[in-house]
Amino acid sequence: MSAMTDLVPGTSAALKKLDPTLSPQVRAWAGELREVWRIAGMSINRFAALYPVDKGTLSRYLNGKRVPRDHWFLDKLLIVLAEQGKEVSQEVREHLARLQLEALEVAHPQEYRVRLISDELEVADVGRREAERYARSLEEQLADRIRRFEELNDQHCRLRAAHDADRAAMRAERERLEREIADLTSSLEHARHRTAQAEQRCQSLEDLLDRLESSSPSAPGGAIRDIPLTDAGAVARLLDTFREMGAEEQAVALAERAAGGCPFTDSTGARLLLDALRKLGADLLATEFAERVAAQAPFALPAAVAEHLRDLREMGAETQAATLAALAAEQCPCTDAAAAGELLSTLRKMGARAQIGVYAARIASEASSADPGNVALVLRGLRAAGADRQAAAFAERVADTAPCAVAGSVGGLLDVLAKAGATTQTLRLAERAVLQFPLTDPLEVKRLLIVLQDRGGQAQAVKLTTRAALEASINRNGMGSLIQALEAPEANAFLDWISTDCPVSELNTVGRLLDTLQWIEAEAPAAALAERAALSCPVRDPAEVAGLLDAMRRIGADAQAARLAERVAADCRVTNSYAVRRLLDALRRMGANPQAALLEGRCGSPGVRAVRRHDADGRTVSR
DSSP: OHHHHTSOOOOOOOOOOOOTTSOHHHHHHHHHHHHHHHHHTOOHHHHHHHSSOOHHHHHHHHTTSSOOSSSHHHHHHHHHHHHTTOOOOHHHHHHHHHHHHHHHHHHOHHHHHHHHHHHHHHHHHHHHHHHHHHHHHHHHHHHHHHHHHHHHHHHHHHTTTSOHHHHHHHHHHHHHHHHHHHHHHHHHHHHHHHHHHHHHHHHHHHHHHHHHHHSOTTOHHHHHHHSOOSOHHHHHHHHHHHHHHTOHHHHHHHHHHHHHHOOOSSHHHHHHHHHHHHHTTOHHHHHHHHHHHHHHOOTTOHHHHHHHHHHHHHTTOHHHHHHHHHHHHHHSOSSOHHHHHHHHHHHHHHTOHHHHHHHHHHHHHHSOSSOHHHHHHHHHHHHHTTOHHHHHHHHHHHHHHSOOSOHHHHHHHHHHHHHTTOHHHHHHHHHHHHHHSOOSOHHHHHHHHHHHHHTTOHHHHHHHHHHHHHHOOOOHHHHHHHHHHSOHHHHHHHHHHHHHTOOOSOHHHHHHHHHHHHHTTOHHHHHHHHHHHHHHSOOOOHHHHHHHHHHHHHHTOHHHHHHHHHHHHHHSOOSOHHHHHHHHHHHHHTTOHHHHHHHHHHHTSGGGSSOOEEOTTSOEEOO
8 A cells, every 4th residue: 555655654552463364355454444544643532532433343443353344434534634634546545445345245245245235325326316417407408498489489470570581590490499399308308217217226225235234144045035126227236246246146046036027117127137147147047038028028118118129139139029029019009209219210220121010000090190299200200210101191190180279289280291291281281270270369360370371371371361251250450460460462362352252241241351451451452342242242131231331431431331221221121120220320320311211111100110020929010
C-alpha cells in the first residue's frame, strides 16, 4: 500500500501482532486496515466515543478476528484522514475495498453473499433515483412543448390573413413541435417504465437481502429455496454472483428453479436470465427457459414480445423465436400503434414474411383510425415492414370511418394520408368531413375551413361554407367570419353561388344571408340574392315573408322588397291572425300601404278585426 506509506504517521495505541494462523486474505486486509488506523492517529476509545460501535468489535476488526461486512468502518477512517488533509486517491480506495471483500469471502461466506446483494441494492437505488429525475425532466420538457404548440395554434388562427410564406413557416414550426411532443411522450413513457422497473428491482433485492440475512450459514440450500423468483433480472444477477463466487452448488440449484418458475414479463430480465444460464453452462435449462418464453410470452404487450424475439435470436434460440413469431402474429393486439410497429419491424428483421402478412392484415382491420398520431404510426409501420397492400387497406378504412367531429383531428388525418401518398383517400376524407362535420360551433367550422385550405381542399372549403349557409343556424357575425376565412378565389366562388344558385325556398335562411352579406360589405351578391328571392321565393307564410321584408329593408334593397310586397299581398295565407298582423306591420314599415290595404281586404275587414284564427283544437273560427 505505497500510497498510504507516503502519509505522515499519527499516534495511536500499539496494536497486538496479527495471529499467524489468519488466512492470507484476512492478513492482507488487516495489515492495510491497521496502517490506515495508525496514520489516522485514532485510539479505540476515541473512535468508539465518536461512532456507534463498541470497543470489542473495533479490537476484533483491527486484529483480523472479524472482517466488517459493510463499508461504513473503512469509509469513516478515510473521512478522518481527509479531515486531517491526508485524503487518499480513488485507486487506494478501490484497493482497500477489494481487500475487504476478499477477506470477507474467506472469513464469513454468508455475510459476503449478503454484502454483494447490499452493494447491488445501492446501485439499483441510485438507478431508480436517476430514472425518476429523468422522468421529471421529460415531464417538464413535454409541458413546455405543449404550451408552445398551443401558442402557435392560437397565432395561426389570429394571423390567418398573413402572408403565405409566414404561414408556411408557422405551420412547419407547429409540425416540428408536434413531432417533438410525440417523441417526448414516448420517451416519458419509457422513462416511467424504467422507474417502475428500478423500484421493483430495489424491492426484490431488499426481500432477497432479508432472506439471506435471516438464513443459517450452515444451511445455504434453504436460503436458495427461499429466494423469490419474481424478478428475472435480479435472479440472473444473483446467478452471476454465485458463479463468480465459485458457489456452483447454489448456482445450479437456483438455475433449476429459475428455468421452470421465473416469470418473464420484463424482456430485459428474461434476456439477462437466459444469458446467465448460458454462462453457467446450463444449456438444457437455458433451452427450457427459452421454450417457456416462446409459449408464454406476454402477448398483450407487443413491444415486450418484440424484445423477447430479439433476445431469443441474440442468444441463438432460433427455433423458439420462430415459434414466438407465429404466436405473436395471431395473438398480439393492434391497439398500440407504436408497439405494433415495433413488433412488425422485429418480424421484418427476422425475415418472417408470413407472420408479417398475418399481423399486418389484423392491424389494417383493427387499429384505431381516429387519432392522427396513431394513424401515422400505423401507416409508417406497415410501409416500413413492406406491407404496402395492408397499408392501402388501412388508408381506405381511415378515409371511410375516421370521425370527423374535431377540426384538428381531421386536419391531422388529412396530413398523414397526404404524406403517405394516399391522394384518393385524402380527398375522400375531406369530402366526408364536409358532409359530416357538426355545424353547431362556428369557431370549429372556421378552423376546419382553414385546415381544408391549408391542405389543398379548396373545393371542399367552399362546399363546407355552402353547407353552413344552408343548414346551420349561425348568426350574422358567425357566418361572416366563415366567409372571411376563405381565400380570395374560394370566397369569390362562394359569393358567385350566393348570387346565382343559392336556394331561396327557406326565407329565414335568405334573411340571415342578406344580413351577413351586408355585414361583410358584399353589396352585389346581396342585391342579386334579394332580387331572386323577390321573384321566386315562396310567400305562403306571412311571418317568414315579414322577416325577409325587414331584412331587405335593412340592407337597402327597396326595389326588391317592393316586388316581394306585391306578390305577398295577393298570395299569402291569411289563416293565422298573428302572422298576418306581423306582415301588415312589415308592409307599413316599408311604406307599402296599398299592399297592406289589399291584404286587409283579403282578410275580410280593416285592421284584421275579422281575420280568422285557429283555436286550441286547430278548428278555424271567426271573431
